Amino acid sequence: MKPNRVKQILAEGGIPVGHMIMEFGTRGIAKILEATGIDFVVVDMEHNGFTAERIADLMAWLKATPVTPFVRVPQPLYHFMARTMDAGALGVMVGNVESPEQARSIVEAVKYGPLGKRGVGLGTAHTDYVVPDPVAYFEEANRNSTVICQIESPLGLANLEAIAGTEGVDVLWVGHFDLSQAMGIPGQFRNPAFLDALKKVVETARSHGKAAGIQPGHAEQAEEWLAIGYNVISWSSDIAVYRGALASGVKSLRERAATYTSRR
Secondary structure: OOOOHHHHHHHOOOOOEEEEEOOOOOOOHHHHHHHHOOOEEEEEOOOOOOOHHHHHHHHHHHOOOOOEEEEEOOOOOHHHHHHHHHOOOOEEEEOOOOOHHHHHHHHHHHOOOOOOOOOOOOOOHHHOOOOOOHHHHHHHHHHHOEEEEEEOOHHHHHOHHHHHOOOOOOEEEEOHHHHHHHOOOOOOOOOHHHHHHHHHHHHHHHHOOOEEEEOOOOHHHHHHHHHHOOOEEEEEEHHHHHHHHHHHHHHHHHHHHHHHHHOO
């Protein structure tokens, strides 16, 4: 199997850095991501029109890079998760996990028995169209795959211990906008109640030997959340990065153009 850089870096005590793809699911994006030196990418299916076929394309293109591919599925349903893994993803992210029962069902869809209940379809995309030794492959697939549970509600916070204690869950990931909105303080990321929630997620993750993930949108936010203890970091989304860079470039160009206009 392709190595999971997130697991490797965490095992070495490092902090893996990634990015979220929400819009630019093109054939070139895999090599563009590789060129940046990032460790992982989360391809989002929750807030856009990516289909299972497009996910399969992206997983194939990403196989030609060392970037570890995860997919945020639109709902915690078996057919989304298992098909995503069979396409070659090395893990799934699921939004708004609120109970250990939900967490367990996610693990069951992603992992093979005895840890999970993922159906067996060898000789397809996830095994490079060859049939591996099944026992060795199932063990490696379970070890090498990542289950990311997003904490996005007060109920998820209340059940944090049980979610983190679910065998097979690897990362507790705060969906910061959703969580702040559900707490009645939308976008107030420095509100004491929100900061307490962020700290609780980190403390709970650590106590269960799990990682804590989050996606800052700017450097100052990243610094604050790293200081709290988040150790899986996704740097913004493709939309935000492109929009911000283009807006900055256009503003600079207009300012330069204005000096030439004034000379005429």
